[in-house]
Amino acid sequence: MPRSAPARAPITSPAAATVFTTVLTQGPVSRVDVARRTGLSSAAVTKAARPFIEAGYLEELASAGRTAPGAGRPASPLAIRPDREYFIGVKITGDDLIGVVTDLRAQIRVARHHALTSHEAPHVVAALTDLVGELLGSRAPDGATNFRDRAYCLGVAVSGDVDRDSGLVRYSPFLGWRDVPLAELLEDATGLATTLENDVKALTVAEQWFGEGVGASSFALVTVGTGIGSALVLDGRLVGGAHGVAGEVGHVPVAAMGPDSPRCHCGGTGCVEAIASTEAIVASARRVAADPALTMDDAVSRARAGDEPLRHVFATAGHAIGLGLGALANLFGPERIVVSGEGVAAYDLFEDQIRRTFAEQAFGSAVRCGLVIRPLPFEEWARGAAAVAVQSLFVSDRL
Known part of the structure; x- marks a missing residue:
């Protein structure tokens, strides 16, 4: 059984949760701004914040002084004490x-x-x-x-x-x-x-509370590597769906059906993951290079050195990812999509094709969805x- 945790954050009401989350993800922030951002009254914010200050989870920072004549008592921003x-x-x-x-x-x-x-x-x-x-x-x-x-x-x-x-x-x-x-x-x-x-x-x-998702009511995260994973935040909530697998863009079919369509471990054919996962890229690279011992690192090095057949393998993977991202944007309309994962370490071989395909596939205003593409350390x-x-x-x- 879990050991007891005395004097933890006193989150005992929806108002307390709202105030604490706002300061945690957007602070330091004044009580006035907390009230404005959450719709709570100033009195409710002050009441909710007091137990957190007493328990050592929040602190009041030194006031920066009045911002305008007649503005009243200088605001003392609330901030998280991260080591609590x-x-x-x-x-x-x-x-x-x-x-x-x-x-x-x-x-x-x-x-x-x-x-x-x-x-x-x-x-x-x-x-x-x-x-x-x-x-x-x-x-x-x-x-x-x-x-x-x-x-x-x-x-x-x-x-x-x-x-x-x-x-x-x-x-x-x-x-x-x-x-x-x-x-x-x-x-x-x-x-x-x-x-x-x-x-x-x-x-x-982590992205929603402390990264690219802060302040966004909707965004999607797609990871590229051993598999193609994805998750969605809509109206500020992580979407699981009725069966916990909502947003699985890796298993959206993007290749023409037929005997040559790549098989996916999920049992389907033509999935994004069957084309753009690390295993799929290595398999394709070995075929075009006629080298059964070729590694991912070898394929990346040779593609960067100008090996056109291998560059085409990565472009094909980028195209599949771009199609999947376009489907996400068209279906859910997020403000932005973050593309990350260990596979994006070779982003220079993917990025142009991902962005081109996404721009072609996204419908209407969905093309305005921001794409953030970056590698991801395992930590x-x-x-x-x-x-x-x-x-x-x-x-x-x-x-």
Whole structure:
């Protein structure tokens, strides 16, 4: 069972949650601005903020003085005290575990990598528990505080079909798991309240609260790498859909159906992932280069050096991604789409084709959707898991 967490953030009402979230994601911000942005009265903001200040989660910064004659008492902006509580985030991959400790703003304070030598659930739980123990035993940046003293929550991100509410990994193709109650197993092993989430959705939470999604009512995140993942935020809420798989652009068919259409591990044909994942790109590159030992790094190097057949492989992948992004923009109309992931490290071979295809495929005003394309360090996946743990402060049974 999770160990007790005394004097945690007093989020006990929707108004308290709204005020705290606003300061967390947009602060420092004055009470007047919090009221303006949330629709709460100034009195309600002051009432909601007081317990957070007393509990050490918020602080009042020094006033910058009046901004105009007759403006009244100078505003003292509210700001998060990021070191008031720490959070553990772990990303599970097929080869290793990436773990981080973050503060309340999901800023990474410590990062660790552990090799994963087996995909058997008991082994993964044991290895992850060891990693958590190492992270908790690290020292905070001030050198005096042990993270263990202020960390109560663990967020875990894993690829596949994940039921966050029950903490169940329903299906993870890279781990070969079906119906593994991972959150329960980890809570028993670590003593930390554990929140489990699909890795792309976890990364999207970090973007929504602390990255490109701040201030956007709607955006999409698409990751390119071992798979093609995606998640959607609409009207400020992460969209799971009735079955938890909403927005899976990687499994949108974009190739003509037929005997030569590439097969996808999902059972479909012509999916974006079957054309643009790392495995698909390497397979295509090996065929055109007539080199069965060709690696992704080799393909990237040769394409950058001007190998036209290999450049075409990457352009084909970029075209498939652009078609998927166009479908997202046409169906959901997000303000922006963030394209990231380890596969985007070769963005120079993808980007032009992605943008051209997207511009051709997006319908009408959907073409105005902003595209942000950037690589993603693996630690950011773990940071996303930690951001999900930060959300545990807002669990519904406390409101």
